[in-house]
Each structure stands twice: as structure tokens, then as C-alpha cells.
Amino acid sequence: MSKIEDSVVDMYEHLPVPFGLVRFGVAPDHPEVKNCQDRFEEVAQSPNFNFIGNISIGNDSRSVPLKSLLPHYDAILFAYGASRDRTLGIPGEDNIKGIYSARAFVGWYNGLPEYADLEPDLTSGEEAIVIGHGNVALDVARILLQDPGALSQTDITGQAVETLRKSRIKRIRVVGRRGPLQAAFTIKEVRELMKLSSVGFHPVDLTLIPEDISTLPRAPRRIMEILKKGSLESLQSTSKSWSLDFCLSPKSFNVSTASSSQLGSISFEKTSLLPNPFDNTAKAEGTSQIIDVPSSIAFRSIGYKSEALPGFEELGVPFNNHRGVIPNDQLGRVLNNNDSSLSPEAVKHLPGMYCAGWVKRGPTGVIASTMQDAFSTADAITDDWYSHAPFLNGGNGGSGLGWDGVKDEAAERGCRRVSWSDWQRIDAAEKKRGQGKGKEREKFTNIEDMLAVLD
DSSP, X not given: OOSSTTOOEEEEESSSSOOHHHHHTSOTTOGGGGGHHHHHHHHHTSTTEEEEETOOBSSSTTSBOGGGTGGGOSOEEEOOOOOEEOOOOOTTTTTSBTEEEHHHHHHHHTTOGGGTTOOOOOOSOSEEEEEOOSHHHHHHHHHHHSOHHHHTTTTSOHHHHHHHHXXXXXXXXXXOSSOTTTOOOOHHHHHHHHTOTTEEEOOOOGGGSOSOOTTSOHHHHHHHHHHHHOOSBOGGGOSEEEEEEOSEEEEEEEEETTEEEEEEEEEEEEEEEESOTTOTTOEEEEEEEEEEEEOSEEEEOSOEEOOOOTTHHHHTOOOBTTTTBOXXXXXXXXXXXXXXXXXXXXXXXXXXXXXXXXXXXXXXXXXXXXXXXXXXXXXXXXXHHHTTOOOTTGGGOXXXXXXXXXXXXXXXXXXXXXXXXXXXXXXXXXXXXXXXXXSSOOOOOSHHHHHHTTO
């Protein structure tokens, strides 16, 4: 809006509330990470910005078809993130109780309506396993180990706090296929776990860390220093503990001897790292040595994946299902073909189609890098506009009505739009609910309660 004079942006969001990953993905004990909301709110104050909340894009009876938007806009930017979990594809994953995706668990404690009824059972045993070595895996471990009383002062849901108060979990293993130098977690997350009160850390396998870490780049060197130093609390003085377990590849989930439906252990294959453990690109190779690790609950945290929107195929918008991205020129311009073998001359930009974020480059990076990625796509749109590149509707010209051209069909399909001022009323209601509990807000965890504020 700042670079193209008189431009108007309509943002479609399938929930009645904005902020997406910031609201539903950032850990509740990381409020500083949510400061980017201030910038978003500044943008939302512009008369040229319209929040179109509670409107899903799709082909079912309560959604707006993607094709219905096209006649009313010059460009469409896809920035809908990654809604699917990557799965392990191993025996027991789909039919044994006690196995959760980290995405579902994080969404549950952050109040995402999709997972409001998750009801994770944290009382079936004392040992938990988190599979994955990224920041989300460490978030899950930290929430499980942290004092629920401290969490109750954050914007975590009240339901989650009560469930965590009843938790019996005392020992958490965070498990990955490779070693510490290949792990994806960052300094901040591992340091926070080491500093948790009344929580001890089991020493890592020092053969996976170089004897001389002084030659490592700054970020991995600092992580290795933290891992070697360990936690502030000794294992002997704490009731809870955690570990980073390396070079283990999950092979099957196994039922408990006490129940034919409840998780009892996980079988892992030990791996070796090639060419060596100190190469940050080392690959994990199985050794055929299997170990069983007891666990009453497990969390799968091995990444997310985007999927195509309903209507893509009809409109000729390609999608790379293997990578989970919309084919693009790395600057955000959507390309007309998913075939990498084609010559550059055969691959063209689909006029007026752009993408940003995880659906553009895959589910990697943090909020800051995702914002920079969005800025680069905005620059591409601006460059195309001023260079008179073709946009939607070509020389025929669209209606230029934006949401005003869509709203009648949306109403006919039973959709109820939530505006930015509507969101502000929901926001105020959540903050009022939180005041009595000494916290910033108490989130609504179902859409009906959000909409009831507006009635």
C-alpha cells in the first residue's frame, strides 16, 4: 500500500481473528515474539486495508470459491502457510492412543479452535518423547516441564493450564536422527530449557561434539557450549528432567503391556552420521541396531507441509505436492508449470498470481525471516505494476470492486464476514476475560463464542 498509490488490500482469513501463527503458534511464554502484532495493527488502521475475517476460500457450501475472487482483483497473493503435518509413516502411528502431533498440541494450548477438543492425556505415565530437533519440539518440551503457575500468567488457555497442573510427566526425551551439529533448534530455545527451575538435563554424548569447538561458527559454537555446560539444576536435586537424544530414527510405536491401545514404548534404530558427526550436512544412516524406549505419550514434531487450495487445478495454478509449495520464481511470482525440466522460456509467470511465506519457500525460518520474505513478494508486485506487466483480467479490466464484488455471493453461501472493528470487539472481550485471572487475555477457543461477542 505504501509503494503503489491508491492501492487497496483485502486480507481473507478463515478464522474470525487475525495474526495466524503469531497468535496460535508462538509459545505463550514468548510474548516478545508477538510484538510484530503492533506493526500489523498499524497497517490495519489504513482505510485502504480491509480485514475479511471468518471467510474460507474453498468449494464447500460455507466457503467462497477462489474463482469468484478473480474478476474483482488485479492480483491475488497466497500466504496461507502450512496446514498439514509431516508424518513418520511407521507402524502404530495412526492407531495407538497417546501419540500427538506437535502442531495439534501447540494449537491446543494456544487456543486454536481446530484443536480445542484435543484433550491430551498427560496422566498415563511419567515418560514422554518428543520426536524432532527443531524449535517447536523444544517448545513442547518446555511447556510440559514448566511450572503451570508461571504459565497461567500468559495468554495460554485456562483449559491447558488445568491439564498441565494434572500432568504426571517427569522425564522428557527430545529425539532426533542426527547429531547436535545438525539439529535445527536455536540458541534461545535450548538456553531457556537449561534455565528452567527444578528441571535437570541429562548430559549429551560428547563424542558427537568436537573437542575443540572454538573454530565453529558463532551460532553452533554457542549451542555446543550450552549443551556441554548443561542445566543450572543438578539431576539429583530436581523432580523433572529432560535430554537431547541423538542418532535415533523412529521405527515403530508399541502398545503398553497394560493396555492394547495405549502407547508403551517406541522402537528406534541407532544411526551413524556420514561422513562424520562434525559435518553440519552429515546424513543419518541406519545401523540395524534397534532399541526400545519407554514412553506413555509421544509428540511428533518433524515439520509441516502446505497443500493446494481448492480451485487451483480449475484455474491452472500448479502446486508441488512433494515440496508443499506453489512453484514460483523465488521472488513470489507464481509460475505456470511445476515441471523443473522445462526450459526457462517455457515457464511463465501467471499474471496477477503471487505467493509468500511457507507456501512460497517451504516451512522453514522464524517470523522475522517470513516477514522479510513477504516484503520481497510485495516488491515483486510493485515492480510488476510499474513495469506494466500483465495482471489479472488482462486488458479487459476487472470490476475493481474487491470484497464489495464478492460479499453478495459470500452471504448467499452462508458466510459471515468479520471486519477489523469486529475483531477489536472480540479482542476487548478476551482481555476482559483475562483481567479476572491476572493475565493479558483469555482467548476464545471456539468460533461460536467469538461470533457471539458480535451479536
